[in-house]
Amino acid sequence: MAVILFFGRLSELSAPLDIDLPKDIKTVDGLIIWLEENYPALKSGLKHKGNRIAVNHEIVDLKSLVSNKDEIAFMSPLSGG
Amino acid sequence: MAVILFFGRLSELSAPLDIDLPKDIKTVDGLIIWLEENYPALKSGLKHKGNRIAVNHEIVDLKSLVSNKDEIAFMSPLSGG
Amino acid sequence: MRLRGENIIITPDRFDPEVELAGFRRWPQCAGAGAIVSFTGLVRGEADGLTLSHYPGFTELQIEKMAQQAMQRWSLLGYKIIHRIGDMRPQDPIVFIAAASPHRRAAFEAVDFIMDYLKSQAAFWKQETRGGETRWIEPRCEDMRDLKRWSK
Amino acid sequence: MRLRGENIIITPDRFDPEVELAGFRRWPQCAGAGAIVSFTGLVRGEADGLTLSHYPGFTELQIEKMAQQAMQRWSLLGYKIIHRIGDMRPQDPIVFIAAASPHRRAAFEAVDFIMDYLKSQAAFWKQETRGGETRWIEPRCEDMRDLKRWSK
Numbered sequence: 456m457a458v459i460l461f462f463g464r465l466s467e468l469s470a471p472l473d474i475d476l477p478k479d480i481k482t483v484d485g486l487i488i489w490l491e492e493n494y495p496a497l498k499s500g501l502k503h504k505g506n507r508i509a510v511n512h513e514i515v516d517l518k519s520l521v522s523n524k525d526e527i528a529f530m531s532p533l534s535g536g
Numbered sequence: 537m538a539v540i541l542f543f544g545r546l547s548e549l550s551a552p553l554d555i556d557l558p559k560d561i562k563t564v565d566g567l568i569i570w571l572e573e574n575y576p577a578l579k580s581g582l583k584h585k586g587n588r589i590a591v592n593h594e595i596v597d598l599k600s601l602v603s604n605k606d607e608i609a610f611m612s613p614l615s616g617g
Numbered sequence: 618m619r620l621r622g623e624n625i626i627i628t629p630d631r632f633d634p635e636v637e638l639a640g641f642r643r644w645p646q647c648a649g650a651g652a653i654v655s656f657t658g659l660v661r662g663e664a665d666g667l668t669l670s671h672y673p674g675f676t677e678l679q680i681e682k683m684a685q686q687a688m689q690r691w692s693l694l695g696y697k698i699i700h701r702i703g704d705m706r707p708q709d710p711i712v713f714i715a716a717a718s719p720h721r722r723a724a725f726e727a728v729d730f731i732m733d734y735l736k737s738q739a740a741f742w743k744q745e746t747r748g749g750e751t752r753w754i755e756p757r758c759e760d761m762r763d764l765k766r767w768s769k
Numbered sequence: 770m771r772l773r774g775e776n777i778i779i780t781p782d783r784f785d786p787e788v789e790l791a792g793f794r795r796w797p798q799c800a801g802a803g804a805i806v807s808f809t810g811l812v813r814g815e816a817d818g819l820t821l822s823h824y825p826g827f828t829e830l831q832i833e834k835m836a837q838q839a840m841q842r843w844s845l846l847g848y849k850i851i852h853r854i855g856d857m858r859p860q861d862p863i864v865f866i867a868a869a870s871p872h873r874r875a876a877f878e879a880v881d882f883i884m885d886y887l888k889s890q891a892a893f894w895k896q897e898t899r900g901g902e903t904r905w906i907e908p909r910c911e912d913m914r915d916l917k918r919w920s921k
Contacts, residue, residue, distance in 0.1 A: 463742035535741035544894035616893035
């Protein structure tokens with residue numbers, strides 16, 4: 456099971472997901488395409504410029520690998536302080 | 537009566553002075569020459585680079601006027617904080 | 618959540634910046650300090666309220682990495698970072714940063730840098746409520762420019 | 770010598786920076802602040818003690834003129850400056866500066882500027898005692914360079 460989390464503006468599009476990823480999903484890019492197909496509310500939200508993606512607490516890019524044991528977080532632009 | 541004050545390192549050369557200035561002393565420069573002649577301990581201390589001079593709480597230069605009612609302060613380099 | 622002596626605290630509880638600063642000044646590692654700089658960020662009165670969320674675990678880890686870099690870059694004796702989460706009202710402290718160093722330049726720069734980082738790079742998300750409307754706040758161009766000052 | 774609510778205090782008494790900061794944060798003019806920056810200067814442990822003297826009347830007047838300029842230049846909501854005089858021991862606070870502003874950059878720069886001014890331009894004289902020897906401290910080249918950063 457992979458855990459998919461959404462933060463900031465993206466948290467309005469979906470609650471956290473526990474998913475068995477299909478075997479052919481190997482990268483963040485592939486995961487986004489699959490999520491957008493299966494969760495219409497996420498359509499066009501995940502690739503927004505300024506979003507960050509973390510896999511197991513490490514910031515990654517679209518070509519990075521994902522597996523079925525990962526915690527994957529989609530984060531809208533950050534704003535602290 | 538003029539009041540002449542010495543601060544910082546210069547305070548070791550002289551206590552404050554209450555003096556009736558001779559009438560021919562018109563400028564800071566003239567005052568320094570007169571002080572150095574009459575107070576040997578001040579010799580060569582007053583014109584030290586980095587000193588500041590204030591007349592009645594205003595920073596002045598050597599050509600500035602002084603009169604017998606003024607408070608004149610000689611200050612060695614400052615160091616706060 | 619709030620262990621004494623911790624460097625980084627993320628908390629839903631109100632905190633008192635001056636109590637934190639007093640405690641920080643007395644940390645053993647701050648004993649040789651010549652300079653302590655503090656920053657307190659407060660909720661301004663324009664909004665009715667703010668809500669801050671974070672990514673538990675990740676947020677702390679990222680801030681700690683950044684703070685360790687600041688600690689080394691400026692040879693700090695110590696630092697402390699507190700960030701509020703949850704619901705806040707105008708004038709509530711949101712964020713507190715303190716740094717101690719032998720000379721003042723290091724403490725000033727470190728606090729300034731840490732604040733620029735928290736503003737635009739730390740994993741917090743801010744929602745503002747004004748007149749019943751809630752909206753997400755995102756970093757201003759100014760915040761991104763501020764952070765660029767620190768690129769070596 | 771220490772009237773409540775005063776902006777500039779020069780005092781032979783020990784003071785508590787955090788009590789001062791807590792009081793400052795609650796000044797009415799600081800109510801709209803988004804940022805409060807504080808600087809505390811402490812006697813470092815290298816010397817056995819420090820003695821600070823000043824030029825009563827003149828020192829306050831000069832600091833006030835400078836602080837008024839800072840107030841305008843950075844559109845501060847408020848500032849507070851405390852400077853110790855007389856005899857001090859290691860770890861005693863010597864100087865405290867706080868500034869409040871709507872946004873953080875102004876408060877950071879104002880406190881940094883005021884401190885650079887106090888270090889090299891305010892009418893204080895510092896004597897340090899080490900191992901029984903007393904010597905006058907004069908501004909370092911670094912202090913003069915620091916102040917030059919602010920020339921417009």
